[in-house]
Amino acid sequence: MPNTILVGAQWGDEGKGKIIDFLTDEAQIVVRSQGGNNAGHTIVIGGDKYVLHLIPSGILRKSKICVIGNGVVLDPVSLVGEIEGLRKRGVKVEKNLLISDAAHLVMPYHCALDGQRESLKGSKKIGTTKRGIGPAYADKASRVGLRTGDLLRPDLFKKKLSRRIKENNVILKSLGAKPLNAKKVLEEQLVAAAVLRPFIANTAVFLHRALASKKSMLFEGAQGTFLDIDHGTYPFVTSSNTTAGGACTGSGVPPHRIDSVLGVMKAYTTRVGEGPFVTEEDSLGDMLHGMGREFGATTGRARRCGWFDAVSTRYAALLNGIDEIAITNLDGLDNLEVIQVCVAYKLDGKTIEFPPTDSDDLARCKPVYLEMPGWMKSTEKARKFTDLPPNARAYVKKIAELTETKLTIVSIGPARAQTIRL
Ligand code: GDP
Ligand code: IMO
Ligand code: MG
Numbered sequence: 227m228p229n230t231i232l233v234g235a236q237w238g239d240e241g242k243g244k245i246i247d248f249l250t251d252e253a254q255i256v257v258r259s260q261g262g263n264n265a266g267h268t269i270v271i272g273g274d275k276y277v278l279h280l281i282p283s284g285i286l287r288k289s290k291i292c293v294i295g296n297g298v299v300l301d302p303v304s305l306v307g308e309i310e311g312l313r314k315r316g317v318k319v320e321k322n323l324l325i326s327d328a329a330h331l332v333m334p335y336h337c338a339l340d341g342q343r344e345s346l347k348g349s350k351k352i353g354t355t356k357r358g359i360g361p362a363y364a365d366k367a368s369r370v371g372l373r374t375g376d377l378l379r380p381d382l383f384k385k386k387l388s389r390r391i392k393e394n395n396v397i398l399k400s401l402g403a404k405p406l407n408a409k410k411v412l413e414e415q416l417v418a419a420a421v422l423r424p425f426i427a428n429t430a431v432f433l434h435r436a437l438a439s440k441k442s443m444l445f446e447g448a449q450g451t452f453l454d455i456d457h458g459t460y461p462f463v464t465s466s467n468t469t470a471g472g473a474c475t476g477s478g479v480p481p482h483r484i485d486s487v488l489g490v491m492k493a494y495t496t497r498v499g500e501g502p503f504v505t506e507e508d509s510l511g512d513m514l515h516g517m518g519r520e521f522g523a524t525t526g527r528a529r530r531c532g533w534f535d536a537v538s539t540r541y542a543a544l545l546n547g548i549d550e551i552a553i554t555n556l557d558g559l560d561n562l563e564v565i566q567v568c569v570a571y572k573l574d575g576k577t578i579e580f581p582p583t584d585s586d587d588l589a590r591c592k593p594v595y596l597e598m599p600g601w602m603k604s605t606e607k608a609r610k611f612t613d614l615p616p617n618a619r620a621y622v623k624k625i626a627e628l629t630e631t632k633l634t635i636v637s638i639g640p641a642r643a644q645t646i647r648l
Contacts, residue, residue: 227252227442228485231473234450235489235542235629237497238468239522239529241554241637242490243267246283246446248635248645249488253444255291255436256284259476260466261448262299262332262362263308264355266523270640276315277523280305282446285317291436293429296328297466297476299362300374301337302418309421325422326429327375333387334411335394336361342403352462353499355524363455363465374426377419384412430478437483445473445484451542459585462501470546489548489631491539493556493622496529498522502589504581505532505568514558533566533595536628538581543629552635553622556614557644562600565621569628570594598624605638611648614638 227249234240247269250256263279269286270276278285280300282292294300309319336358343360344351354360365371372390376383388408395405436443449468452458457469466472470487474480494510497503511531514520520529542548559565571578571591582588601615608614614622614636626633636646 227444229443229479229483230486230488231445231447231470231484231546232488232490233447233470233546233548234468235491235539235546235548235551236450236495236535237452238450239266239496239498240450240490240492241552242447243269243278243283244554244637244640244645245488245490245552245635246444247271247286248642249444250284250287250290252442253284253290254441255293255433255443256282257293257295257433257443257445257473257477257479258282258298258448259295259445260297260468260472261464262357262359263301263304264357264359264464264524265448267446267448268523268640271642274315276312279308279524281308281312281319281323284444284446285312285319285323288318290322292323293433293477294323294325294329295429295477296326297472298326298329299332299359299366300325300329301332301358302377302422303414306418306421323425324427324429324432325374325425327373327378327426329374330362330366330371331374331376332358332362333372333390333415334406335391335398336365338398338403338406339394339401342398342401346401351500353501357524360465374422377422378426380416380419383419384416387412387415433477433479437479443479445477447473451545452538457545459501459588462499462585486549487547488634489539489543489546489551490554491534491551491625491629492554493534493559493625495532495535496520498525498527498529502585503530503532504537504571504588504591505535505566505593506530507532513561517558519558533568533593534625535568535593536625537568537571537579539625540629541580543631548631550634551626551629551631552637553625553633554637556618556622556636557605557638559600559621560604561602563602565598565600566595567598567624567628568593569596606644608638608646609643611636611646614646
């Protein structure tokens, strides 16, 4: 299998975990390179559901190596909980997991700051996952962050962390939040550090050795293109580069060693949190929520839903260099008589082909829809492309045509078997 970066082409939750799990059969190494436990990647195997937040989805397949790269921000206590949760369910998490010594740590003051800043913003809030992601990346950029490598030297880590707690308690108090109990934080972080120490390594060196021995790699993107700190709907974004380039900086694997970029797109659009959403359609959300679908894997929040937006996804294809696409959740549209696809935006009376950079401008855009006939038939038992109803085939082909990409995977259910390879 070629070295492949898998990215979400919308606002996250496209079904990346499911597609990674499907493709891992053919790859040897799965790498997370950005984001943190704001991610929630769902995998269903034989009726058992797993939600992974920090650990790459390859962990559920035997003899695959999973790498948490330097670009990830990692909450030690949360990661230990995830490791223990998997082990309790019989999943091996030993030498098959490597954690970069250069990954930055998410500390309890990051979570407290995230929560407090959100509540102070009131109606202007971002709607973050409150996992401390923004403040942790801010500390990294400010060059005051703690890194996973610090966990290898407990005495020094204790000193550095004590200083950081002291400073952040001043900030927390100035924002009207409760300061942290330094002793308690130190204690719990040192316990987590002891569990994580055996996994910590220079993962860039590991990946280069693996490249030299022709091992194939899958880069598991977290979040989605329009949550990217540079290319997303700023400020309603996350704090990392979720687009394909982030996989290289976040792992130490150079761009020329990447062979392919696979974009994952839902057959409709969802978004959690605030921010502009041109094709938002409450009636579609009501239908999907009524089916028990589209509730966040990390926070449980109901996801906002809307029609497929070919304007933004075509732009996502350009930003990421998407060669191939996987369309997921096609079965979510099974009961609709007509389906809308957004093919252009209107802004101030003018038709535009690309989303405007400014979020306020984007919020003023009106969708231009192409109406397509639905198929009114269950697709969940389809196993070959030709098993899909003709209108469903026409719909996914249209998406590939509009986004100027090659369709290679269609997903019609959460299980591994519910995946059609073209
Ligand atoms: P991720 O963050 O991109 O990995 O996606 P999430 O796991 O947060 O959300 C995707 C949801 O859709 C999960 O509940 C998956 O089990 C589910 N899912 C993925 N693909 C399909 C599909 O084709 N059909 C259905 N019904 N569910 C799917
Ligand atoms: P996966 O990997 C969907 C959203 C939050 C919020 C914004 C900023 O499962 O697709 P943050 O906590 O990152 O500072 O929140 O980003 N967000 C996600 N939305 N899927 C995700 O991850 C997300 N991770 C963050 O809802 O709008
Ligand atoms: Mg998710």
